[in-house]
Amino acid sequence: MGAGLRTWLNVLVLSFSFVIIIWHRGILDGWNHQAEVDTINWEIGGGIYWHEKYDPYDPFTLTDSHGPVPYQLKKEINAGNLEPILISQATIYPDGHMQTVLLKGIDPEQMILALPTAPLDTMINEIPAVIGTRMAKSIKLKTGDYMTVRWRDVNGVFDAADIRIVGVFKTNVPSVDNGQIWLPLDRLQKMMQMPDEATIIVAAKEVSEPILTSSWEFKDHDFLLSDLTEMIRSKSIGGSIMYIILLLLAMLAIFDTQVLSIFRRQREIGTHMALGMTRGQVIRLFTVEGAMHGILAALIAAIYGIPFLYWQSVAGLSMPAGTDDMGMAVAEKILPVYSVGLVISTTLIVLIVVTIVSFLPTRRIAKMNPTEAIKGKVI
Amino acid sequence: MDNSNIIQIENMWKQFPMGGGKFTALENINLTFGKGEFAGLVGPSGSGKTTLLNIIGSLDVPTKGSTIILDKSISDLTHKEAAQLRNHHLGFIFQTYNLLPVYTVFENVEYPLLLLDYTSDERHKAVLDALEWVGLSDKEKSRPAQLSGGESQRVAIARAMVKRPEIVLADEPTANLDAENSHHILQMMEKLNKELETTFIFATHDEKVIKYIRRKISLLDGKIEKDEHLEMGDRRPETGDGRPETGGRA
Structure with missing residues (x-):
């Protein structure tokens, strides 16, 4: 050169x-x-059991896409290897406006997802809720604020109550944040008259051989991350x-x-x-x-x-x-x-x-x- | 073909396309060269001497006629065969030296041997010998830019001679040199011609070169005007412009 x-x-x-x-x-x-x-870490864990009627792209299916947690999965849920989540539609009225949201019930003590659900474990008169920063920004609420939520239970009866924001979390995953309010699972089950029911059940680790149950289908990473x-x-x-x-x-x-x-x-x-x-x-x-x-x-x-x-x-x-x-x-x-x-x-x-x-x-x-x-x- | 001739040219023509027609650079050339000749193609610019030298050097091909170099017909050689002929048997010395500027003197002289697949030891010895012939043993690590014109031409001679070719073709080798350096270079080539029996063919119109050659082939307008073998008396001038009268002659 x-x-x-x-x-x-x-x-x-x-x-x-x-x-x-x-x-x-x-x-x-x-x-x-x-x-x-x-x-x-935030949404799908090691895979998810979907209720057979659940379709995340069709909110109208939410009315029917719930069912009792199958007994075959109970043992794993008690061992902390599975986490049931109940999903329902509702309407909130922040600052006098009306907005449709998804209510998601989750066990406050769960350790499977990175969602900071511990603040939900509180004894207050209102319904405790945690939301993401995008949702907080959209409805202009912060920790400690209240709003009214109205929902229709499994029997078609409308009811309403106040929600109190007990925590706002920051996440890189918009699909657990936008338009969603996270509540304690047992409170949502009571609100919806759906005791011991769930819409999806999240697995802690990747499941190579899913437990076969009627009415529930296991969705693996390939499907969920597609x-x-x-x-x-x-x-x-x-x-x-x-x-x-x-x-x-x-x-x-x-x-x-x-x-x-x-x-x-x-x-x-x-x-x-x-x-x-x-x-x-x-x-x-x-x-x-x-x-x-x-x-x-x-x-x-x-x-x-x-x-x-x-x-x-x-x-x-x-x-x-x-x-x-x-x-x-x-x-x-x-x-x-x-x-x-x-x-x-x-x-x-x-x-x-x-x-x-x-x-x-x-x-x-x-x-x-x-x-x-x-x-x-x-x- | 006469076996003592290493170059035999018969009825050779060279024409170049020019405009719509053809320009005849060489016309009906008939020449032979034997081993150990020290000859010059002499003539004014445009007389065809460089064209003839290029054809002898297999860098160009004749338009018609026959040119046999070391039993090989130049017209019939492929590019690869012509390159092999130059690689093994021919050495070139140019007016502008044409040294490779990024290489040292040693590497420039070594270069033809690399193409011949000599071993490292063989190359080393041959290069040192060649540099000794031209008196540049102390400059082996220099680069061309650090050399004078005379030294550069001596490196070019060493590069041409290092593989001990049968024929060395020198195109105006002294054109860029002063009188003293020209004589020095010519004495050196004359000495190598005698010691190694290498055939030297010059293309020149330099009087200094003409004083040294033993055969003078005069060209004019592409034709051979005269082909004469010179005697010592014809070749040596009475005054030497710094050239020792008999110095360096073997």
């Missing part, structure tokens, strides 16, 4: 591409990983565009260097041929030289990229306030995840692309007449 300024500039651009591609992919992977982990997986896949396509742009930038730098290099080094090319190199050997020489840019860039990227990527994996990337209101679960900080596969695949892809891009302009050498090349008169 001539190690001229242009060479180093291109190597630097290429090394930036290496680091930014890995960092960017790491952020996306970290975000996806965090979304998956949070969804498991929406999230689909969202991640769509997001990955968007992320790939950034990947391609960065790769194109690096390719452009290498292509430009090679074209200029061949233009400026015609006499050298002619000399190589005069000394006995075949055109194929000269093409290989220039291609390898171009590919060496990629290897050098990978080494330089390692020098400053490893400390930077490590620091990012520890410090994380702070997301701007309000980002999680956009619909996708976003933590305050995203911790990038760099897998060995990510680093190796990125390095290989960049090196292969650089080699191909280095090769393309060298085909011009094959058309060179050595006598003209020696004089530097070809192009």
